Amino acid sequence: MTAFDTRDLRNAFGTFMTGVTVVTSHTAQGEPIGFTANSFTSVSLDPPMILVCLAKTSQNYDTLVNGEGFAVNILSEHQTEISNTFARPVEDRYAGIAWHKGPAGSPIIGDVSAWFDCKMHKAVDAGDHVILIGLVEAFDSTTTPGLGYARGAYVTPSATTDTLVQNTTLVVSALIERNGEVLLVDDGVGGAMLPEAIVSKEGTSTAVKRLITETGLVAQPGFVYSVFEDPKRKRQHISFLCQAAEGDPKTGTFVPLNHANLTDVTDPAIKTMLERFAAESVLGNYGIYCGNQDSGEVRSIA
Numbered sequence: 001m002t003a004f005d006t007r008d009l010r011n012a013f014g015t016f017m018t019g020v021t022v023v024t025s026h027t028a029q030g031e032p033i034g035f036t037a038n039s040f041t042s043v044s045l046d047p048p049m050i051l052v053c054l055a056k057t058s059q060n061y062d063t064l065v066n067g068e069g070f071a072v073n074i075l076s077e078h079q080t081e082i083s084n085t086f087a088r089p090v091e092d093r094y095a096g097i098a099w100h101k102g103p104a105g106s107p108i109i110g111d112v113s114a115w116f117d118c119k120m121h122k123a124v125d126a127g128d129h130v131i132l133i134g135l136v137e138a139f140d141s142t143t144t145p146g147l148g149y150a151r152g153a154y155v156t157p158s159a160t161t162d163t164l165v166q167n168t169t170l171v172v173s174a175l176i177e178r179n180g181e182v183l184l185v186d187d188g189v190g191g192a193m194l195p196e197a198i199v200s201k202e203g204t205s206t207a208v209k210r211l212i213t214e215t216g217l218v219a220q221p222g223f224v225y226s227v228f229e230d231p232k233r234k235r236q237h238i239s240f241l242c243q244a245a246e247g248d249p250k251t252g253t254f255v256p257l258n259h260a261n262l263t264d265v266t267d268p269a270i271k272t273m274l275e276r277f278a279a280e281s282v283l284g285n286y287g288i289y290c291g292n293q294d295s296g297e298v299r300s301i302a
Contacts, residue, residue, distance in 0.1 A: 024107040025070040036087035048136035069119040071106035075147040103138035114141035170199040178244040185252035191266035216250030
């Protein structure tokens with residue numbers, strides 16, 4: 001079995017856990033099959049395993065239960081049509097869709113946010129469904145935002161932030177990390193802060209990319225690390241975790257997150273967030289904070 005960096009696999013699990021997925025496999029004759037599922041679950045990191053649930057009434061039931069394996073494709077935010085195609089009766093669901101055979105043999109759909117190619121470990125009876133447990137043989141993930149589904153409608157990061165902007169000022173910050181250090185910039189009043197900006201009509205993703213460009217670094221926005229409200233200033237703050245390549249920043253300095261450096265951070269909410277990030281970095285086990293500037297909860301993504 002392929003050797004994995006457990007931290008990378010944990011992040012891949014967590015980033016896309018609530019996304020819309022397409023589960024794929026193939027018949028004994030090699031014909032690709034698949035269906036849309038709105039969730040999957042990580043079971044184990046050592047060995048790496050995931051599970052999906054399949055209705056016993058599915059036309060793919062016999063093929064998947066008796067098959068050698070399956071893949072979970074986490075759709076990106078622009079792939080709503082693929083989700084719809086695999087969710088309804090279609091003669092050839094793969095018509096016009098770019099895909100290739102994964103390392104373990106199951107179909108991998110092109111341009112998805114992430115995928116996990118698995119060998120079948122066990123099929124467990126669960127009432128009117130069967131639980132398919134797969135042993136992850138290979139996986140890949142990108143920084144492309146995933147497609148979500150809630151309350152009968154698709155949800156994308158851009159749509160979510162557009163809703164927020166209607167009622168409050170939306171601020172984004174870039175939590176840019178490299179080799180255990182974080183980029184801090186001058187806040188203009190003698191302290192330090194993360195690179196941040198107010199989001200205009202450009203949208204959240206563009207604003208974060210602009211922040212990164214202004215630092216002169218090569219980095220890609222990763223997953224949302226923290227979301228909190230500041231009712232007094234009528235602000236909604238979203239912080240994106242970004243991994244930076246080597247190179248010197250045009251502005252700011254990479255610093256280790258020790259007590260002395262955190263003391264320089266003047267925004268109490270950002271300081272608390274960085275303290276949490278310092279602790280989670282040691283464990284390699286991240287969560288997403290949701291709440292306000294004073295209190296909230298950390299929702300585990302690992």
